[in-house]
Amino acid sequence: MTPPGLTPADADRLLEAATAAADAAACVIRPFFRAGISVDDKSDSSPVTVADRTAERTIRAILAERLPDHAVLGEEFGLERGDARRCWVIDPIDGTRAFVTGRPTFGTLIALLDDGVPVLGLIDQPITGERWIGVRGRPTRYESGLPGTVGTRRCAALNLAELSCTSPEMIADAPTPHWDALRRAARRVTWGGDCYAYGLLALGQVDLVAECTMKIWDWAALVPVVEGAGGRMTDWHGRPLRADGDGTVLAVGDPAILADAVSLLNTGRPAG
Missing domain, CATH: 3.30.540.10 (Fructose-1,6-Bisphosphatase, subunit A, domain 1)
Structure with a gap:
């Protein structure tokens, strides 16, 4: 539809x-x-x-x-x-x-x-x-001569998740002090990637992206791509992204890990 x-x-x-x-x-x-x-x-x-x-x-x-x-x-x-x-x-x-x-x-x-x-x-x-x-x-849709199939992958828990973020300097300006709790909960973190990391999430290569200081032109195009591949995109509070939001962006390939990721970013602890 x-x-x-x-x-x-x-x-x-x-x-x-x-x-x-x-x-x-x-x-x-x-x-x-x-x-x-x-x-x-x-x-x-x-x-x-x-x-x-x-x-x-x-x-x-x-x-x-x-x-x-x-x-x-x-x-x-x-x-x-x-x-x-x-x-x-x-x-x-x-x-x-x-x-x-x-x-x-x-x-x-x-x-x-x-x-x-x-x-x-x-x-x-x-x-x-x-x-x-x-x-x-x-x-x-993914158009390329390179290998890759559209579809986010299942990720039952954050300790299995590949986390990506563009730069540590970005996190220095985060509105909460708990990004590091998410990093510790994930399997590993990879730095760099910008919008490319969200494309990889849509191909099932990355499970989680958490960034901040993002403007609307940084995230607007990513939302239909990620969600059309089976993922979710919100801010760090789990709310829909807005032009007048706080600049935080959270993308998950498997919606099952969204609640824990949001809780870690806000409280330093997983949900429940």
């Missing part, structure tokens, strides 16, 4: 626009990869490059041509047509630190919000050629 306000034909039309935008952005990004381009620091000290800015302009141009009545919110250039019900949310290079150091674990994120709810999400890795496509109410 498709969610209210998004018919099957509508979903196909919107997905066509999103994939065209991702294809064009990939063509922009590839020539800059490992090309020794300069890196600027934004006001929040996060890095940005000509690849980020050019890719976002390209995505915006395609969406504006095909869907001129839709709003667009991007990390680099802000909000346009903000009164529209449907809003595209763009992160042209999620994982710029990975990109500028030559690691192919970044991705282009394109999401569509319908009345604030993520109904379409796309993760595109332009170097490896991997693409995850999520449409709310449909199974996630």
